[in-house]
Amino acid sequence: MNSVSDITAKIASGHLRVGIIGLGYVGLPTAIGFHDAGFEVWGVDVSQRTVDMVKAGKNPTGDPDVDDIMPAPGTPNWHITNSAAEAVPHCDVILVTVPTPITHDLKPDLSYVAGAGRDVFQAISKGSRTIVVLESTVYPGVTAQTWHPIIEELGLVIGEDLEIAYCPERFNPGDSAHGVRQVARVIGCENPEIGEELVQLYSKLTTEDVRYVGKLEVAEAAKVIENVQRDINIALVNELARIFPALDVDVEDVLSAAATKWNFHRYTPGVGVGGHCIPVDPYYMIQRAADVGIPAELITAARAVNRNMPVHVAEVIRKLMSKHGVEANDARVLLLGWSYKAEVGDPRETPAAPLSETLLANGVKVSAWDPHLEPGQFPQGIDVVEDISSAQGYDIAILVTAHKACLEIDFTKLVSNMRTPLLYDGRRVLNLDELTGAGWICHAVGRPNGL
Numbered sequence: 001m002n003s004v005s006d007i008t009a010k011i012a013s014g015h016l017r018v019g020i021i022g023l024g025y026v027g028l029p030t031a032i033g034f035h036d037a038g039f040e041v042w043g044v045d046v047s048q049r050t051v052d053m054v055k056a057g058k059n060p061t062g063d064p065d066v067d068d069i070m071p072a073p074g075t076p077n078w079h080i081t082n083s084a085a086e087a088v089p090h091c092d093v094i095l096v097t098v099p100t101p102i103t104h105d106l107k108p109d110l111s112y113v114a115g116a117g118r119d120v121f122q123a124i125s126k127g128s129r130t131i132v133v134l135e136s137t138v139y140p141g142v143t144a145q146t147w148h149p150i151i152e153e154l155g156l157v158i159g160e161d162l163e164i165a166y167c168p169e170r171f172n173p174g175d176s177a178h179g180v181r182q183v184a185r186v187i188g189c190e191n192p193e194i195g196e197e198l199v200q201l202y203s204k205l206t207t208e209d210v211r212y213v214g215k216l217e218v219a220e221a222a223k224v225i226e227n228v229q230r231d232i233n234i235a236l237v238n239e240l241a242r243i244f245p246a247l248d249v250d251v252e253d254v255l256s257a258a259a260t261k262w263n264f265h266r267y268t269p270g271v272g273v274g275g276h277c278i279p280v281d282p283y284y285m286i287q288r289a290a291d292v293g294i295p296a297e298l299i300t301a302a303r304a305v306n307r308n309m310p311v312h313v314a315e316v317i318r319k320l321m322s323k324h325g326v327e328a329n330d331a332r333v334l335l336l337g338w339s340y341k342a343e344v345g346d347p348r349e350t351p352a353a354p355l356s357e358t359l360l361a362n363g364v365k366v367s368a369w370d371p372h373l374e375p376g377q378f379p380q381g382i383d384v385v386e387d388i389s390s391a392q393g394y395d396i397a398i399l400v401t402a403h404k405a406c407l408e409i410d411f412t413k414l415v416s417n418m419r420t421p422l423l424y425d426g427r428r429v430l431n432l433d434e435l436t437g438a439g440w441i442c443h444a445v446g447r448p449n450g451l
């Protein structure tokens with residue numbers, strides 16, 4: 001059995017063995033981070049493609065920051081497998097970084113957390129006191145509610161055979177200043193001694209503050225409200241981006257003016273929020289509030305505003321084209337970018353999908369160019385443009401993702417290849433005066449459009 005002092009000694013000497021279950025956007029850089037910090041690492045993923053790529057030293061995620069740090073095949077103390085049963089007996093601490101999506105009816109889907117937990121607990125030797133830490137984003141209560149019944153069913157005892165803890169991941173893929181080795185961490189655990197052990201362990205991973213915050217639910221709740229707050233702030237500027245054009249005022253002018261006050265927080269409106277976190281995590285909080293009979297009205301309203309934004313933009317686009325004599329059933333739209341955020345090849349929950357679906361439902365033909373994605377990552381019905389310099393015959397170009405590559409395209413050449421020279425800046429990052437001078441008819445989210 002690992003006593004607390006054993007764990008402390010192993011952390012200090014670098015002899016602690018860390019297992020990571022789920023080698024995706026979060027798990028893979030975390031595994032690499034602990035390996036770089038000097039620990040023996042066992043990485044596990046159920047996807048054979050992921051296991052094969054990681055073993056071959058290739059990055060299976062769309063996060064370009066991981067490309068250059070992939071351990072080469074044969075790197076000492078770096079073990080990759082698709083079997084938790086093989087990895088777990090070698091590990092002192094196991095970190096679980098599996099998906100926490102939502103179902104079609106917007107409810108938390110905890111099947112991965114339960115499945116990965118079961119895989120790990122089945123492989124834990126009695127008396128080993130292996131520490132299992134959930135890192136996936138969840139609502140307060142999930143770690144205990146999901147894992148305790150499995151632990152009991154398998155006849156394991158917390159405090160003797162294993163310990164459980166929660167430490168949310170907060171890093172930002174595609175943002176090298178906020179990688180896994182640079183973000184502050186919070187740890188929740190019913191056993192304060194284990195909490196403090198984990199503070200020592202995570203302090204080897206990150207240069208930022210690592211704090212034991214008490215019970216599991218505090219750390220679980222902290223993570224989910226971070227993203228709830230972001231969703232609400234973005235929803236506010238998205239709502240303002242609908243109000244101010246109707247008052248013939250550009251929302252960006254208003255936000256920039258307001259931001260001269262010391263305590264105003266500047267957010268930028270856009271075609272919608274995407275990814276695995278902001279559009280998903282608030283539903284976890286909404287569910288938990290409903291469980292205890294408290295209405296989460298603000299969180300729910302913010303979600304509705306952001307969720308509706310791509311549909312609203314699609315309607316604006318349809319009207320703009322119509323104003324310029326292009327009817328929907330004859331229209332050709334070019335999306336610049338498809339990923340949910342800049343510099344990352346990640347199409348999960350991208351607002352480009354509902355934007356396109358709404359346009360397609362109106363009979364519009366939709367093409368998209370995104371140099372960060374492979375053609376197979378776009379949904380059916382989207383015409384994938386592989387070479388932007390040959391794009392022609394479109395009625396409107398919509399900037400969906402502010403990839404550097406999208407901002408640097410030859411807009412002078414593109415406007416000469418358009419059938420109608422309409423441009424819509426869905427991220428408020430383009431120099432619209434310059435582009436107007438180059439022949440574009442420019443529109444943007446939150447800008448008066450004369451409709």
Ligand SMILES: NC(=O)c1ccc[n+]([C@@H]2O[C@H](COP(=O)([O-])OP(=O)(O)OC[C@H]3O[C@@H](n4cnc5c(N)ncnc54)[C@H](O)[C@@H]3O)[C@@H](O)[C@H]2O)c1
Pocket residue numbers: 021022023024025026027044045046047050097098099100112115116117119135136137138169170171172173276277
């Ligand atoms: N991506 C982000 O920016 C980010 C940031 C902070 C937190 N999170 C949270 O972290 C968690 C993971 O997100 P992600 O983006 O890394 O997801 P992901 O889909 O990129 O990766 C999850 C990996 O887990 C694997 N997996 C699923 N079940 C498994 C099992 N039983 N055993 C082993 N592997 C299994 C999948 O094959 C996949 O490779 C989520 O809860 C997410 O909300 C994500």
